[in-house]
Amino acid sequence: MAHAFTRRKAIIAGGSLGGLFAANLLARNGWDVDVFERVPDELAGRGAGIVTHPELFDAMAAAGIAFDDTIGVKVQSRVTFAQNGAVLSERHLPQTLTAWGKMYHVLRAALPDIHYHAGGNVAFVQDGPDQAMVTLHDGSVLHADLVVAADGFKSAIRERFLPGVQLQYAGYVAWRGLVDEASLSPQTREALFEKFAFCLPAREQILGYPVAGLGNSTTPGERRYNFVWYRATSEDAQLPDLLTDESGKRWAGGIPPTLIRQKVLADMEDAALTLLAPQFAEVVTKAAQPLFQPIFDLEVPQMAFGRVALLGDAAFVARPHCGMGVTKAASDAMALVRALQNHAGVQDALADYSRERTQVGAAIVQHARHLGAYMQAQLKDDVDREMAERYRTPDAVMRETAVPARF
Numbered sequence: 001m002a003h004a005f006t007r008r009k010a011i012i013a014g015g016s017l018g019g020l021f022a023a024n025l026l027a028r029n030g031w032d033v034d035v036f037e038r039v040p041d042e043l044a045g046r047g048a049g050i051v052t053h054p055e056l057f058d059a060m061a062a063a064g065i066a067f068d069d070t071i072g073v074k075v076q077s078r079v080t081f082a083q084n085g086a087v088l089s090e091r092h093l094p095q096t097l098t099a100w101g102k103m104y105h106v107l108r109a110a111l112p113d114i115h116y117h118a119g120g121n122v123a124f125v126q127d128g129p130d131q132a133m134v135t136l137h138d139g140s141v142l143h144a145d146l147v148v149a150a151d152g153f154k155s156a157i158r159e160r161f162l163p164g165v166q167l168q169y170a171g172y173v174a175w176r177g178l179v180d181e182a183s184l185s186p187q188t189r190e191a192l193f194e195k196f197a198f199c200l201p202a203r204e205q206i207l208g209y210p211v212a213g214l215g216n217s218t219t220p221g222e223r224r225y226n227f228v229w230y231r232a233t234s235e236d237a238q239l240p241d242l243l244t245d246e247s248g249k250r251w252a253g254g255i256p257p258t259l260i261r262q263k264v265l266a267d268m269e270d271a272a273l274t275l276l277a278p279q280f281a282e283v284v285t286k287a288a289q290p291l292f293q294p295i296f297d298l299e300v301p302q303m304a305f306g307r308v309a310l311l312g313d314a315a316f317v318a319r320p321h322c323g324m325g326v327t328k329a330a331s332d333a334m335a336l337v338r339a340l341q342n343h344a345g346v347q348d349a350l351a352d353y354s355r356e357r358t359q360v361g362a363a364i365v366q367h368a369r370h371l372g373a374y375m376q377a378q379l380k381d382d383v384d385r386e387m388a389e390r391y392r393t394p395d396a397v398m399r400e401t402a403v404p405a406r407f
Contacts, residue, residue, distance in 0.1 A: 007032040008346075011134050011144040013122040013157055016043060017100070018312030019150035020107035023115060024063035025337045029147075035111070036120030036136065037280030042108075048100040048176065049226030051402040059330035062337075065110045069268030072098030073210045073218050075138040080198040080394035081277035085191075093403075095196060099211040099226070100153045103326065124147070127156050127306035146346050147308045148336070150329070153298060154253060155314035161305045167296040170319055171244065172375040174295055175229040175268060177287030180213065182221060184282060191279045192225060198289070198397055201275040203375060205230045206399065208283060227283050228320065230375045231271075239294060257266060257291035265290065295319050295372070299365050303358050304350035316361030321371035323402025324364050333359050371400055 012019045015037025027033045037043065052072060060067055060107050072094050080088045108116070121137040130166050131143040149157035158165065181189060192198075196209045208227035212218050233239050244250045245259040272284035284290070298317035301311040312329030343349035373387035 008145040009143070010034070010146040010147040011036065011122075011132075011142060012150055013125070013134075013153060014150035014314070015116060015118070016150065016152065017103055017107060017326050018314075018333065019105070019148070020111060020334065021059055021333040022148050022150055022202055022311055024065060024107060024110050025059070025333050027111065027115065028062075028064050029337050033115050034142070034302075035116045037118050038121035040120070043104060049209060050098045050100055050326050051209075052096045052098055053155055053327045054326070054333050055404070056327045057332050062334060063110065067104060067106055067168055069103065070216065070218055071106065072096040073083060073212060073223060075209060076197045078198070078285035078398040080189075080200065080398060081146060081279060083199070083201065083275070085278045089150070089398065091398050093196070093398070097196070097209045097211055097226070099216070099224075102212050102216045103353075105216065122151070122157070125160065125308055126185045127308055133334040145232060145307065146340075146350075148311050149308060149314045151314055152309045153296065153313040153317045155310065157308065158300065158310055158314050160301055161308065165298065165300055167298050167317065169239070170295040170297055170372060171234050172230050172237065172295055172372070173233045173239070173292045174320060175231065175284075175290055175292045177284065177290035178211070178224045178225065178226050179283050179286045179288065181210070181223045181225060183286055183325050184225065188279045188282045192221070192283070196402075197279070198394065198401075199273050199277045200278050200394060200397060201320070203232050204275065204285075205397065206276060206280050210282065219236065225283055227280065227286065227287070228289065229272075232374070232375055235296075242292065243294075245318045254293055257289050260291065260398050261396070296363055297369060299362055300358070303361070304354035307346050307350065308354060309350050311336065315357070316365050318365045319368040319372045321401055322364055324367045324368075328361065329365060331360070
């Protein structure tokens, strides 16, 4: 049993952004922290852009992480383009957009190396009366007062405690990509940079925004443009085809970008030229290595199991329309530390944390569902159809996408 003068020990499974937020906040609050990240070398973000929200910066400040204007690229307004490239609608909405790699670098640099174990894979977690027990893949056994499952949307720890909870495919995929600012035509740069932009083909949506470029540069001319293109994709026929590589192997949960078949990429580029505003068509066809991700929903009934807490995408996976993924994980970490400060016992603290964050997670997932309703390949019922209509106008999309949460 831990004595009052010993530092409480936390083990975090997963060293991505959610795990790093938890690690930095716990360490700052006097915990002895070990992060185990199964990927042996430094994580790469696969080119994901991140929309920031005030809560994200609050979490960074609480963790004592220094950041300045170079954290991202500021935009002042939002714009929706018609298929012919004309501006349909515009609204003022200042925001800071950053890149996954930049956030990872800042959070990882703040955590001393002694706490971070790359190539450390958590195989099994078991709760106990005094401490939890964590078994690593190499067979070594560790004990901790707290275990945080920050192991992502395919969380093995969630699977252990909630075997009945499954990812639900949303009926569409998100194509993503990055293009260097310097490679775009002057007209497209002028139209897209400094803005968060949208285009709304029937049952589809593309959005884009500038992010830092190579070496995290935010200097004009050195930035990149990040796009996300949602396309309805049937689960029975189209999705399996997209997920099959040249050798015939199907990658059920998501295919590595380098293995996407040339025909799939060519069809996607043809669709871009046919369906999208010319500004977006240029961005999509010039992107260095586009990739796509099937879009899923995931909800859990609880986020704590004794001394084990789920965090971020290990608990709730919301479609990206809210732009809340990283902020949600950061806010989970803040709530976890707050609960631990307010309760003497870890189990009581985690029960409190679970009650608070399960409600928030469910609300974010529901809101993201509504925002994505009109992209679903099959609109299921009257409520979905009503939401599809409600969130299809340019003004509604610009007003509701990736804005600070009101949950």
